[in-house]
Amino acid sequence: MENLIERITIDSEVVHGKPAIRGTRILVSSILEYLAGGDSIEDVLTEFKELTKEDILACLAYASKAIDHKEFRVPAA
Known part of the structure; x- marks a missing residue:
């Protein structure tokens, strides 16, 4: 899962x-909304043709870690 999370970044200059x-510039929350919508x-x-299956799985992994309140690092861009 950690390898997937490396696909997610937080950069104050981006979105x-x-x-x-x-x-x-595709938000994790946007992808999660699509999935939640069915x-x-x-x-x-x-x-989103520029994305891969691993990018989508990274969004799910990020959400899982975020709601579990475990401390984890997201690399800066």
Whole structure:
């Protein structure tokens, strides 16, 4: 899971410092909203052609760690 989390970055210069997928301006929360709305990983990948399945899984891993209140590091961009 830690390797996946490395795909998520927080940079105050990118999308106001909100967690985003590395190298993009796509918010973790946006991907989670698509999935929560019933879209499949394949649906999300069709919508966001620059993403990979691992990017989507990284969003889920980030959310899992965030709600578990465990301390973890997100690399700066």
